[in-house]
Each structure stands twice: as structure tokens, then as C-alpha cells.
Amino acid sequence: MLTETATSSTAEQLPTRLPLTESQRGLLVVDGWVPTPQIYNQLMQVDLDPALTTDTVVAALAVLVAVQPALRQVFAPLPDAHASLTPPPSPQDLPLDRVVVPAGEFATAAAALAEQLGQRPFDLHAAPAYRFGYVRAADDSAAAFILCAHHIVSDGVSMGPLVRDLENALTGGIPADSVPALVAARETAFARELRAQNRTATSERTVDNAKAWAEHLRDVPPLVLSPRPNRPRETDFAGARVSWRLDERETALLSQACKRLAVTPFVLLTGLYGAVLARHGGVSSVLVGSPFTARRTIGAFDLCGFFVNTLPVRVDVDWDRTVDEFLGGVVRTAVDYAKSRADVTFNQLVALLRQDRTSNRNPLFSCMLAMQDTFDGAATSAVLGVSEPGNHTAKFDLWLGATPERGGWLLELEYDRELIAPTVADGLLGSLRTAVRRALADGSATVADLFADASFTASLRTDGHSARVPxxxxxxxxxxxxxxxxxxxxxxxxxxxxxxxxxxxxxxxxxxxxxxxxxxxxxxxxxxxxxxxxxxxxxxxxxxxxxxxxxxxxxxxxxxxxxxxxxxxxxxxxxxxxxxxxxxxxxxxxxPDAARGAPPGGMAxxxxxxxxxxxxxxxxxxxxMGHGPLLNLTAWQIAALGHDSDTRFLQYAPLGFDVSFQEIMPTLAAGGTVVARGSVDRRDFPALVRRVADAEITHIYLPVAALRPFVQAAQRIGARFPALRHVCVSGEQLLVDDEVRAFFVEHPHCDLVNLYGPTETHAVTTHRLTGADQQWPSHVPIGLPMHGVAGYVVDRTGHLAPVGVPGDLHLGGLCPAEGYLNDPERTTAAFLPDRFAGDGRVYRTGDLVVRDEHGVLIFLGRDDTQVKIRGYRVELGEIDAVANTVPGVRQAVAVATGAAGDRELVLFLLNDIAVDHEEVRARLTAALPSYMVPVRIFDIDSIPTSGTGKTDHSALAALADRLAAERAGAATGEVQYRDDLERALAELWQEVLDVEGIEPDRSLLEYGAHSLNVFAAFAVIEEQHGVSVPVADFFRAPTVVALADLVRELREDEVVA
Amino acid sequence: MTSPADLDSAIAKYATASFTDSTPLLEAGLESLSLLRLAIEAATDDDAEIDATRMAGLCTIGDLKDWLRSMDPSASRLDA
The missing domain is CATH 3.40.50.980 (Rossmann fold)
Known part of the structure; x- marks a missing residue:
């Protein structure tokens, strides 16, 4: 009986507007702009005693909704986001789908009903955010109801109160005459809890804690699982699950380990999951999000509601530390840090860290750990069981659910299918399984040794061309x-x-x-x-x-x-x-008359x-460089590039660049002809094009940076190359676009060969594209190793990386050079024993690569040149690729400038004709998330390059700083706006963000705008200008100029309407 | 709300091993959910508030008792 609750509280006058928790506020905003808000639908299936009549069940459901005010909330965004309570419904008015099916179809029907309920989004502003389903076997052998509720009205802790109330309502524990008092008491408790949460969230202590916590998180690198170029920045949240159940022995070992280390299972799993994420993300610090209860009032523990703060636990992984030190020290301290600040809200951290919230991905952390509650059926008679069916969605990149079950733990990984391929998910589960087992077996092992090598044979796979050395x-x-x-x-x-x-x-x-x-x-x-x-x-x-x-x-x-x-x-x-x-x-x-000697001939x-x-x-x-690698390279190239007596290879590379060897030696070994560039300057592309055409060149090998200019020059001149068979490129990441592809479509007999290899090994991997290939990846893979070369991807743990895990590329087999001449120290550091093969040596490149699910190697960059902008990792080449598609742009290069906290992007354009920067910005805005749109764009007369033809990003970054300083110095001090509307909008934002001098074409996000204060600003805009600006449209170009355009368009639409 | 006769017996309901004031919570088998349930039981009315952030600093049964008492001063009389 709920007599104590029903009688101990005194009904208070409820406000008509209930405040929202910070978590609700954030979710309300996100729900408004995600295209698939049904991802926040949560399902709970409750198996019932089938002896209960349908009328009894429906009446109990009506009581449940009456005594749980959270379910009766309806939300309104303006003027301040708030909720109102709808009256308790009568049983007839419940949103309830009923199904009666033959007994044999009961389980299937229940699953189908759950899926059907879960797929329909709620309109949070129009009606309460719950609906029921009731399924019953025709022979009365089984019955269940399904609750589908939006996350904004419930959390994981809510299951307990809901089930308790339902059990009581079904078994007479809530007499009809006590319902009104209980409703009043619960509404009062609900309002008190909301007030308590708001009071706590804005207290000085919480605000101070939030600031300190944000600083504590500032240097954590972004976690990107299965990193690759053009990884989707938004998804449809389609999810899938893989799972593993610890058996009784493993569960006992887990309990023993927790006891030995004096940690909870949550700490242990946070640590091991964090280590898995660090391995698979190629980082040493990760944020693991977890829901922390934020309920404050005692009465709230009888309430359903969204009363959690989802917060990050920072897990710093020192791979050489012992497992016991890691879990019992580092991770326990990290969890305690978060727990002791659980009053801080997610929104506060996101705002303080200026994390981007313009995509539909969760800011701050992308991976979650949730300790799941289990239903204890011992205390109930009407409720026989409770389960939480998935709804085939994934709100995070990866989510780990840990559920204690009778005799074991169930560990489930739910992953976003657009971001993580099934093979990569299998690898994640494999790493988790190995880490848990090894941690439970030996606490003195190092954290790195929690993991194992991935497939060795994958490292030996080659491009299939043989190499016969005669x-x-x-x-x-x-x-x-x-x-x-x-x-x-x-x-x-x-x-x-x-x-x-x-x-x-x-x-x-x-x-x-x-x-x-x-x-x-x-x-x-x-x-x-x-x-x-x-x-x-x-x-x-x-x-x-x-x-x-x-x-x-x-x-x-x-x-x-x-x-x-x-x-x-x-x-x-x-x-x-x-x-x-x-x-x-x-x-x-x-x-001519000097002494002659007897040379020995070549010496192997x-x-x-x-x-x-x-x-x-x-x-x-x-x-x-020794004979062995060069003989192998020569033999491979003859086979792979089809060298024979007809080969005419243009000698383009400087002799001090190892590419020159590939131009000369394989050609001569095959009986072909090496053709000199003659007087043609390497950067005079029209002249180069004519030379290639006139000399009937069959093979040419260019620096990557020269490919586009070469192709463009050929197009301008109208040159055709009937003899050309292979265009090879190397030197830096190859980015291609339709213009480059068009060249190869027009030359179907010629392919594009992307080669990769440091000087310490010569070229070692290749990836080819032809005009016949329908899809050209803009970021071209470096491909597969050549014959005799082993390509080891070594992850942060020192093991061979599973598919989708970034790692340092180590090159073994026949390719490593002898070393650095007269420099044994550096040689020893860079050329290591090949511990994977057991003999031989490898060269450690320092290049970050990933092997995709097809076994192909993809270059991700140098480990030390990752760019992080507003919490996200940015691949600069993707910006270049989009800007290159603007007519008139010959070459675009993006660079990052500024210190870590104030990092911003600058784009340089080398143009054939005058290019409108607004057009470039519009193209970038349409194709990229806002954090990837450069803040400034500059034209440039030439792109600085290094001696080997690579783009000199350092020189460009220095130039960007200088130009920005000049531009700032040239400014008059007063910002110019086009009209009063722009000025008014700028003043509004200046007030909201507490800043001055907002530049009309600079991203408002740079000044501190985020999804929550956008909400406040838009309420004012609606009040002052009479239009409701769609949030998603604003975030596509978050500047005063673009916002003014939006307001004008909306005004005109209204006039027309 | 049903109140326990005293804190020790309330704690004993959730503990899985015998304990004294110096016993670490985990050794007594008490995890955060148990602590919350204890706090709810120890509270005298629904207006009382739980400061869950302090739970991270609780190491021993003695710490737990102090926390429960601080949450609701009237609970101290239960510890007589």
C-alpha cells in the first residue's frame, strides 16, 4: 500500500508552468531538429499475470499515468522552455493499441507491437509523450503491455517506480479513493524535484565545479571509432547489437577482482571499456559517457522522470601501467571525480567547452556505458517480468550496456551501422572480451597486454603483382x-x-x-x-x-x-x-689521360x-638503401606498371628524390626508354603537357600537388595522350575530384596509380583508379603492399590493429633500408626487429593508417598533425576537396592556425579567374558541418611547396597569421553591417553572448553560440520580427549575414502566404 | 515511509557481510544503489534531499552513517 506517500505529503498549489531539468531542456532542443526524433522513444515490455482481465489492466494503466505526472507533461518552447501537466486520463482516453493473437504468435506479436509503437515520433508540444500497447493471447495464456515513452519523461531509474505503481494498481494497492490524494502528492513531489534540480544546477558550487571539470576535459582528444576519410558526420541512427555473456566462473572472477581492488563493477567496466575505446580510437585518453542519477528529493525516487545527468568519465590510459593500478587507482579516481560532481549538467560542460552541437552527433562524448537495472520478480505477483526491447537505433557511436543477470553479466554493444561496420563491431567486442578475461585473470599484467594481435596474414596481403629478380x-x-x-x-x-x-x-x-x-x-x-x-x-x-x-x-x-x-x-x-x-x-x-682501374662491377x-x-x-x-629492396622494387614495378621495350618514362623527379630511381631503373631493366624533361620547367604545366604528348610518354610520375595542375593544363590546351598508360603520384595524401577523374575517363587506356612509401623504404603500397571505376573516393587509399612487403598496422597497445583501428604503419619484409648512414642511434630508433614475423626488420613510419574492412590501407595523417576544432577531429583534405569543386579554383588548401583552444581554419585559394568567396563559403557550408567551414578565406598567387613538391602547410599557416593580423590592423574599429536588420541581429547576439563587435560574416559559433542560447535568441527574433527561424537552417550558416537572409526570406514567405 | 529501527539494522538489510564502522563499504557489499536505497529509508519525509555527489567520498560504514545523519538530522535519533 502506498499509504505513506499518499498521506504524508501536503498538496501544494502547482505552478501552471513547470520548469524543465537541464537534461530535458537539451533533449527538447535536439528533438526539435533531428530528422528522426523517434530515436528517443524508449520501450518497456511488462509481462502480466494473464488471469488479470483487460479492464483491470486498462484501469491500472490509467492510474499509472495519473500518479506519474512526468508521463502527463506537454512541452512548450516559448518564452522559456517549460512543461504543463495534462489532467489524468480516463481509461477510455488512454492511447492504447490492443492486440489479441493466437497463443503461438504471442511473442512475435508483442515484438511487432513494440516496434510499431517505437517507430512513431511524439509531438512533444501537442500531447503527452507516451503510448501503450496491450497484447493478449486468445486463450488467456499470456498477456503483456508495452510502454513507449519519450526519453524526456523517463530514465533508467524510472523502471522501478513505474513497476511498483503498476503492481500496486493491479493488486489493489492503490484504492480508488486514494488516487486523488496520491496524484496530488506526486505532482507536488514532481514540482519540488524540478525546483531542486534547477536550484542545484545554478548554484555557485555547481557552476564552479562545471568550470573546473571543463578544464579537466579540455585536452582530451576527440574519440573517433573506425576513423576514415569522409566518415559520416550525421547518421540516421540505425543501430545493431552484438553481445557476450560472462559465464558463472567469469562472473565470480569479476566479483573477486572488484573486491580485491575495492571497486564497483561500474568502475571495472568503465576502465576496461575505456581501454578498448582508447585502443580502437588510437588515443590515450577517452571520455566514457554514463548516466548519473540527479534525483535529489526523497519523493523523486517514487517518480518516473528524466532526472539524470549524462556525464563523462575521463579515462587516461597508460598502457604500461598494471591492470590493478589502472582500475584500482586511475579509473576509480576518475569515476569518483565524476560522481562527486554529478550535479553538473551535460549542457554546462558542452557550453563551457564550446563543443559543436550543429550535427546530430552527441557532443563531448560519442560512447556510452550504462549499467542496466534488472527486474526482481520476487516481490510482485501481477507483474511477471520486465524487459526493454531495443528499437534498432543507436543514439551514440557505441553504447555498452551491462546487465547483471542470474548467473552472469550480459554485455551488449550497440553501434551505429553507418559509422561502424559489422567487422569493426566484431573487433570491438573481441577486444572487450579479451580485455575482460585477461584483466580478471591477471591484475599484474600491463594494460597493453589486455589486448592481442589481430590477424598476421592480413599484414602480408599484397596487390598481387609478382616480382621476379633475374x-x-x-x-x-x-x-x-x-x-x-x-x-x-x-x-x-x-x-x-x-x-x-x-x-x-x-x-x-x-x-x-x-x-x-x-x-x-x-x-x-x-x-x-x-x-x-x-x-x-x-x-x-x-x-x-x-x-x-x-x-x-x-x-x-x-x-x-x-x-x-x-x-x-x-x-x-x-x-x-x-x-x-x-x-x-x-x-x-x-x-682523358688519367689512370684507369678495374672496377668490380655491381656488388650485391x-x-x-x-x-x-x-x-x-x-x-x-x-x-x-640496399640492393635487396631496390631489386624487388624494380621487379615489382616492371610487372605492376607493365614495363617493356615500349615504355617511355618521363624523368621528372629531382635526382635527390627517390622517385627518380623508379623512373630510371625499372624502365632500363625492362629495355624501355627514359625520356628527359629537357628544358621544361617542372612547374610550367602547359610546357610539361606538350612534352608528354610530343614525346609519346607512356609513364609519368608526379608529386600529388602537380596532378591537378597537370590535368587542368591538359584540358585547357586540349591535349590528348594516346600513348600514356600510367600516371603515378606520391608524396602526400592524394585527393581527387570529378575534374581529375574526367581526365582518366577521357583516357580510358591510362590509370592513376597512387603510391606511398617513405624514403626509408622506397614506394611500398599502391592503389589504382581508372576512368571505368564508377566511384572515386575523394581521399584515395594508399592501398595494398607490393610483393615482398609486410604492412603492419601497430596500434597504441603495440599489437597488430584489428580492422578499423588506427595505428602506426610499420613496414617489413624486403623494403627497409639499411639505416641512416653513420647514425646508429637514429637507425636503432627507427628500424626495429620484426617481432611479428620473428626475423628481419621493420621501419616505423610514424604515419597513421587504418586498414578498412576490405583490407585496404588508408592514410590518416601524421600522428602529430591531427587537427581538432570544437571537439571534432578535422581532415583538412576534405575541405580542400570541396573547395576545389568551385569553378575557377585551381587549388585550395586549408590550414589550421591558433593555439589549441582557439584553433580556427583558414582556406587559401589559388585561382584561374576571380572567385567569389561567398560562393566558396556557400559550397563549403552546403557540404560540410559548420565547424569545418574556414573562418577566413584568402586568395594566393602560388602554393608554397617543399623541395620534393609537397604542399608546405607550415608556410601557409604562418602566412594566414600574418594576413589575419594585417586584416585586423586595417579594420576601422567599427563593424560594418549591410542594413538595420543585420545590425539588430548582431546586437541581439552581442547581448545573448555577452560579446562585442560581432562580425557579420563570422560564425556565431566562434563567439559562443550553441544550441541552447540559440533557442533563447530565436524566441526574441520571433517576438521582434514575427518569424520562426528553423534551427537546422540557421546552423547550416550560423552568421549574422545568413541569419538576416533567413529572416528576410521568411518574412517574404509570410507576405506571399 | 517505513523507518528502520536504527542505522545498523538498516544497513544490515543491504550488506552482504558483517561490518563495523571501519569496514569499507564494498567489503560489506554495499554499492551505490544500496546507498541510495538506504538514504531513502533513512529519510523521514519526502522533502528531504539527497546529495548524491557526496556518495563518491564514502569509504567506510562510518562515513555512510555520517552521511545519512547529515542528510536528515532527525535520523540520528534512530542511531541511539
């Missing part, structure tokens, strides 16, 4: 080709050609001369010849000596050249144009080349 050295291979086709043209450059016989003879002659001058096997010999013919002769002449060639570009600063030759202990240079102390310049024709144990690559310390590192 010779022991590059020289032997060239000589064999020359012997077979002595008169074929090896080198073709304007004014001079070399046959194979001439090339070999000249190289041998140079070798004899070099040996005569003291060059010995393993010496490093500089190479600084001007022409392609001389360069090629010198290259093979040096190799003929068993020596190593070091390309020296005379255009490099003298200090850098001096450093390189000194580091390499290089005392001889073949060629001209460099003047370095202690270095002798030798030339083929310089000393001698490294063919030494190339310097930039180092993080600022000093270049000399990479010594």
Missing part, C-alpha cells in the same frame, strides 16, 4: 638488358640519345676512371651531373665500382650540401656545379644509393 645487382640487370637489346634507345633527351650499348660502355668507362681515382667499393660518391644522359651514366658508373651514389642538387644551400657530404664521408663528386671543401669534382671527360652487398630526407631535428638524415 640478377644479383642492378648493374648486372642493366648489362643483361643491354646485351639483349644493345641498339635500343635507353635515354632520350633533346639533342642527345644513348643506346643501351652506349650507356653500358660509358658507365663502365667511368667506373674504370673512378677506380683509378681511388674510388673503392662502399664509398659514397656524389652525383651532380646536369643532363639525364650524364646522370644515368654516372649513376651506373658509380654502381659499377661497388660504390654508393649520393645525389647532390647544386641548387641546395651550400651549408646543407656540406653537411650531407660530411655526414656521408663523401670525398668525390661526379659532375659539376658544387664547390665543397675537401671534395674532388670528377668528370667523365675531364681527364653494397648499397646503391644514399638519399637525404628531412629530419625532425632540422638536420637531414642520410638513408642508405
Amino acid at each position: 640478377s644479383a645487382t642492378l648493374v648486372d640487370w642493366l648489362r643483361a638488358t643491354a646485351a639483349a637489346t644493345p641498339d635500343a634507345r635507353a635515354i632520350d633527351e633533346p639533342g642527345r640519345t644513348l643506346s643501351y650499348a652506349e650507356l653500358v660502355a660509358s658507365a663502365e668507362e667511368l667506373a674504370r676512371y673512378l677506380v683509378g681515382q681511388g674510388v673503392a667499393p662502399h664509398d659514397v660518391v656524389g652525383l651532380a651531373e646536369d643532363t639525364l644522359c650524364d646522370t644515368t651514366i654516372a649513376m651506373f658508373g658509380i654502381l659499377w665500382c661497388g660504390a654508393t651514389f649520393l645525389p647532390l642538387d647544386p641548387s641546395l644551400p651550400a651549408d646543407r650540401l656540406a653537411y650531407m657530404v660530411d655526414k656521408a664521408d663523401c670525398r668525390v663528386v661526379v659532375g659539376d656545379g658544387v664547390d665543397l671543401p675537401g671534395v674532388r669534382l670528377l668528370g667523365i671527360d675531364k681527364e 652487398e653494397s648499397a646503391p644509393y644514399l638519399m637525404f630526407t628531412s629530419g625532425s631535428s632540422g638536420l637531414p638524415k642520410g638513408v642508405l
Whole structure:
């Protein structure tokens, strides 16, 4: 009997407007703009004693709604968001769908009814947010009712009060004459709880706690599960579940572990789930969202209602810490931190952290853990069981539900199907299962050892092209080709050609001369010849000596050249144009009478080349590349790019760039012709296009940054390339668009080959696209490794990463260089033993990649260049790709500037014609979430590039800072608006956000606008301008200019109507 | 609302092991849900409020008793 509740409270005068909790307020806003508000429908199926008559059940449901005021709330947004209570319904007025089915169909019918109830959204402003279903077996063998209620009126704790009230109503525990008093008491308790929650949320202590907590969370990186380019930023919330049940033994071990560590199962699962998320997100700190009860008044524990604060627990994962230290120390402290501040609301944290709320993804955290209540049927007789059917949705990227069941725990992972592929979800569950089992088995293991390697064989999968190496050295291979086709043209450059016989003879002659001058096997010999013919002769002449060639570009600063030759202990240079102390310049024709020696020919144990690559310390590192990798590369390329005697490969790359090796050696090994660029400047694309067409080039290898200009130049000139078979690119992330694809559609015989590989390994992976491919990914994968190369994706735990888990790419097999010359320390740090294969070595690239569900490698960037804007990870290339589609834009490059908290995006445009920035902004706004739309756009005359043709983002960021400072300095101090409407709107926002000088075309989000204060501002706009601005439309372009346009349009629509 | 005869017996209803004031809560088998239920039982009327944020700082049975008493001063008489 509920006599104590019914009699102990004194009815108070209820306000007509009930305040909302902060959680309700946030949900009301979100419900208003998500396209699928039914995702917030919650279902509860209650199995009933079938002996109860339908009339009894319906009457009890009416009592339930009467005594639970939350169910009778109707919401209104203006002027301040509030709720009103509708009167208790009569049984006849209940929204109730009834179904009577044959006994054999009962379960199916109940599930179908639940699904049907759950799929219909509620209009929160029009009617109460609940509906019932009642299903009964025709033979009276089973009965159940289903409650479908919007989350805004109930939470996980609500199940208890609802079931208790229902049991009482069904069994006479709430006599009819006591209902009015109980209704009054509950309404009073409900109003008190709402007041208490509002009072607490705005108290000084809570506000201070919120500020401190926000600071505590500020440096946590965004958690992106299954990261990939163009990962959806919004979804339809379609969900699926995978689950695992701990058996009795495992459950006993879990209890023992909790006892040993003095932690609750919630702490233990938060820690292990957090570690799984950290592994799969490639980070070391994660936020795990969890609902924390916010009920304050004792009376509220008898109430259904949305009385929780969903808050983040920060889990910092130190992979080397022991499991016991992690769970019993770090995680317990983190959970206590959140629990002791559970009065803070989610909205407060989101606002303080300026988290973006413009997409339909949950801000602040994307993954949840919920400890589920279970129904204890021992104390009830009318209610036989309670369950909470899923409704095939996923409100978060990933949700873990932990339900204690008789004899075990049920762990369910619910994932968003658009964001997480089933194989990735399986991997997540696999990681969770392994982590739980290992944690329970051995608390002294490290957190990293909670996980296991993913498939080793996936690392060995290649692109399928074989690599047959016929010779022991590059020289032997060239000589064999020359012997077979002595008169074929090896080198073709304007004014001079070399046959194979001439090339070999000249190289041998140079070798004899070099040996005569003291060059010995393993010496490093500089190479600084001007022409392609001389360069090629010198290259093979040096190799003929068993020596190593070091390309020296005379255009490099003298200090850098001096450093390189000194580091390499290089005392001889073949060629001209460099003047370095202690270095002798030798030339083929310089000393015809000088002494000659007997060169050994190629030596397999001698490294063919030494190339310097930039180092993080600022000093270049000399990479010594051995014969084994280069022979394998040559053989693979002949097969993969179809080299033969018809090959005509344009020599475009600077000699100091390892791509030059791929242009020259495989072509010559296959009996083809290397064609010189001649006098054509590398950046003169019209001239380059003509050279490629006139010389009937079959293969060209460009830096990524040169592809678009090349394609555009070809289009402008109207050039066609009937001979061209392969356009290779490498150097940075390849982004393609319709313009690039159109080139390959018009050249169906030619494919685009994206190659990836650091200098320390040479090119190692490829991905191809052809005009016949219907879908071109704008962010092109780096693909699959070539023959003999192992591509290991090593995650944060040091294990082979499962599918969808980002990790550092380690390259093993035949590809690693010998190391950094005369730099054992750096060599040891970068070239590691191959612990996955058991022998050999790997090169640790430092490049972040992910293997997708098809086994293809996708480059995600350097680990140290991730950009975080308003809580989200941003891929700058996606912005470039959209801006590139604007007519007139030749090349767009986005950069991030500013410190972590004030990071903003700037876009540079290299244009063919004058481009309207508003048009660019409109295109970006239509295609990207607002946080990815650059704050500023600048035109630029040329895109700065590094020596190897890569876009120099650092130089652009510095330029952005300078231009922004200049623009600020040039400002008159008074912001200009187009008209009074813009001025009025700006003043309104200045008041709402407590800022000054809002620029009309700058995102209001940058000034602190978010979904809740937008709500307040729009109420004023409606009052002053008579139009209701759709929130979603505003967030598509949240500026004063765009808002004024919206208001004008809406006004005009009203006039027309 | 039914009140327990004293705090010890109220706590004993939820504990799964014997305890003294110095016994850690988890050792006594008390988790947050149990603590909330205890608080509800110990409260004398529906107007009383629970400050759940203090639950994070409760380590021992003694801490729990202090919390229950502070929530509702009248509860102290139950501990006689």
C-alpha cells in the first residue's frame, strides 16, 4: 500500500508552468531538429499475470499515468522552455493499441507491437509523450503491455517506480479513493524535484565545479571509432547489437577482482571499456559517457522522470601501467571525480567547452556505458517480468550496456551501422572480451597486454603483382638488358640519345676512371651531373665500382650540401656545379689521360644509393638503401606498371628524390626508354603537357600537388595522350575530384596509380583508379603492399590493429633500408626487429593508417598533425576537396592556425579567374558541418611547396597569421553591417553572448553560440520580427549575414502566404 | 515511509557481510544503489534531499552513517 506517500505529503498549489531539468531542456532542443526524433522513444515490455482481465489492466494503466505526472507533461518552447501537466486520463482516453493473437504468435506479436509503437515520433508540444500497447493471447495464456515513452519523461531509474505503481494498481494497492490524494502528492513531489534540480544546477558550487571539470576535459582528444576519410558526420541512427555473456566462473572472477581492488563493477567496466575505446580510437585518453542519477528529493525516487545527468568519465590510459593500478587507482579516481560532481549538467560542460552541437552527433562524448537495472520478480505477483526491447537505433557511436543477470553479466554493444561496420563491431567486442578475461585473470599484467594481435596474414596481403629478380645487382640487370637489346634507345633527351650499348660502355668507362681515382667499393660518391644522359651514366658508373651514389642538387644551400657530404664521408663528386671543401669534382671527360682501374662491377652487398630526407631535428638524415629492396622494387614495378621495350618514362623527379630511381631503373631493366624533361620547367604545366604528348610518354610520375595542375593544363590546351598508360603520384595524401577523374575517363587506356612509401623504404603500397571505376573516393587509399612487403598496422597497445583501428604503419619484409648512414642511434630508433614475423626488420613510419574492412590501407595523417576544432577531429583534405569543386579554383588548401583552444581554419585559394568567396563559403557550408567551414578565406598567387613538391602547410599557416593580423590592423574599429536588420541581429547576439563587435560574416559559433542560447535568441527574433527561424537552417550558416537572409526570406514567405 | 529501527539494522538489510564502522563499504557489499536505497529509508519525509555527489567520498560504514545523519538530522535519533 502506498499509504505513506499518499498521506504524508501536503498538496501544494502547482505552478501552471513547470520548469524543465537541464537534461530535458537539451533533449527538447535536439528533438526539435533531428530528422528522426523517434530515436528517443524508449520501450518497456511488462509481462502480466494473464488471469488479470483487460479492464483491470486498462484501469491500472490509467492510474499509472495519473500518479506519474512526468508521463502527463506537454512541452512548450516559448518564452522559456517549460512543461504543463495534462489532467489524468480516463481509461477510455488512454492511447492504447490492443492486440489479441493466437497463443503461438504471442511473442512475435508483442515484438511487432513494440516496434510499431517505437517507430512513431511524439509531438512533444501537442500531447503527452507516451503510448501503450496491450497484447493478449486468445486463450488467456499470456498477456503483456508495452510502454513507449519519450526519453524526456523517463530514465533508467524510472523502471522501478513505474513497476511498483503498476503492481500496486493491479493488486489493489492503490484504492480508488486514494488516487486523488496520491496524484496530488506526486505532482507536488514532481514540482519540488524540478525546483531542486534547477536550484542545484545554478548554484555557485555547481557552476564552479562545471568550470573546473571543463578544464579537466579540455585536452582530451576527440574519440573517433573506425576513423576514415569522409566518415559520416550525421547518421540516421540505425543501430545493431552484438553481445557476450560472462559465464558463472567469469562472473565470480569479476566479483573477486572488484573486491580485491575495492571497486564497483561500474568502475571495472568503465576502465576496461575505456581501454578498448582508447585502443580502437588510437588515443590515450577517452571520455566514457554514463548516466548519473540527479534525483535529489526523497519523493523523486517514487517518480518516473528524466532526472539524470549524462556525464563523462575521463579515462587516461597508460598502457604500461598494471591492470590493478589502472582500475584500482586511475579509473576509480576518475569515476569518483565524476560522481562527486554529478550535479553538473551535460549542457554546462558542452557550453563551457564550446563543443559543436550543429550535427546530430552527441557532443563531448560519442560512447556510452550504462549499467542496466534488472527486474526482481520476487516481490510482485501481477507483474511477471520486465524487459526493454531495443528499437534498432543507436543514439551514440557505441553504447555498452551491462546487465547483471542470474548467473552472469550480459554485455551488449550497440553501434551505429553507418559509422561502424559489422567487422569493426566484431573487433570491438573481441577486444572487450579479451580485455575482460585477461584483466580478471591477471591484475599484474600491463594494460597493453589486455589486448592481442589481430590477424598476421592480413599484414602480408599484397596487390598481387609478382616480382621476379633475374640478377644479383642492378648493374648486372642493366648489362643483361643491354646485351639483349644493345641498339635500343635507353635515354632520350633533346639533342642527345644513348643506346643501351652506349650507356653500358660509358658507365663502365667511368667506373674504370673512378677506380683509378681511388674510388673503392662502399664509398659514397656524389652525383651532380646536369643532363639525364650524364646522370644515368654516372649513376651506373658509380654502381659499377661497388660504390654508393649520393645525389647532390647544386641548387641546395651550400651549408646543407656540406653537411650531407660530411655526414656521408663523401670525398668525390661526379659532375659539376658544387664547390665543397675537401671534395674532388670528377668528370667523365675531364681527364682523358688519367689512370684507369678495374672496377668490380655491381656488388650485391653494397648499397646503391644514399638519399637525404628531412629530419625532425632540422638536420637531414642520410638513408642508405640496399640492393635487396631496390631489386624487388624494380621487379615489382616492371610487372605492376607493365614495363617493356615500349615504355617511355618521363624523368621528372629531382635526382635527390627517390622517385627518380623508379623512373630510371625499372624502365632500363625492362629495355624501355627514359625520356628527359629537357628544358621544361617542372612547374610550367602547359610546357610539361606538350612534352608528354610530343614525346609519346607512356609513364609519368608526379608529386600529388602537380596532378591537378597537370590535368587542368591538359584540358585547357586540349591535349590528348594516346600513348600514356600510367600516371603515378606520391608524396602526400592524394585527393581527387570529378575534374581529375574526367581526365582518366577521357583516357580510358591510362590509370592513376597512387603510391606511398617513405624514403626509408622506397614506394611500398599502391592503389589504382581508372576512368571505368564508377566511384572515386575523394581521399584515395594508399592501398595494398607490393610483393615482398609486410604492412603492419601497430596500434597504441603495440599489437597488430584489428580492422578499423588506427595505428602506426610499420613496414617489413624486403623494403627497409639499411639505416641512416653513420647514425646508429637514429637507425636503432627507427628500424626495429620484426617481432611479428620473428626475423628481419621493420621501419616505423610514424604515419597513421587504418586498414578498412576490405583490407585496404588508408592514410590518416601524421600522428602529430591531427587537427581538432570544437571537439571534432578535422581532415583538412576534405575541405580542400570541396573547395576545389568551385569553378575557377585551381587549388585550395586549408590550414589550421591558433593555439589549441582557439584553433580556427583558414582556406587559401589559388585561382584561374576571380572567385567569389561567398560562393566558396556557400559550397563549403552546403557540404560540410559548420565547424569545418574556414573562418577566413584568402586568395594566393602560388602554393608554397617543399623541395620534393609537397604542399608546405607550415608556410601557409604562418602566412594566414600574418594576413589575419594585417586584416585586423586595417579594420576601422567599427563593424560594418549591410542594413538595420543585420545590425539588430548582431546586437541581439552581442547581448545573448555577452560579446562585442560581432562580425557579420563570422560564425556565431566562434563567439559562443550553441544550441541552447540559440533557442533563447530565436524566441526574441520571433517576438521582434514575427518569424520562426528553423534551427537546422540557421546552423547550416550560423552568421549574422545568413541569419538576416533567413529572416528576410521568411518574412517574404509570410507576405506571399 | 517505513523507518528502520536504527542505522545498523538498516544497513544490515543491504550488506552482504558483517561490518563495523571501519569496514569499507564494498567489503560489506554495499554499492551505490544500496546507498541510495538506504538514504531513502533513512529519510523521514519526502522533502528531504539527497546529495548524491557526496556518495563518491564514502569509504567506510562510518562515513555512510555520517552521511545519512547529515542528510536528515532527525535520523540520528534512530542511531541511539
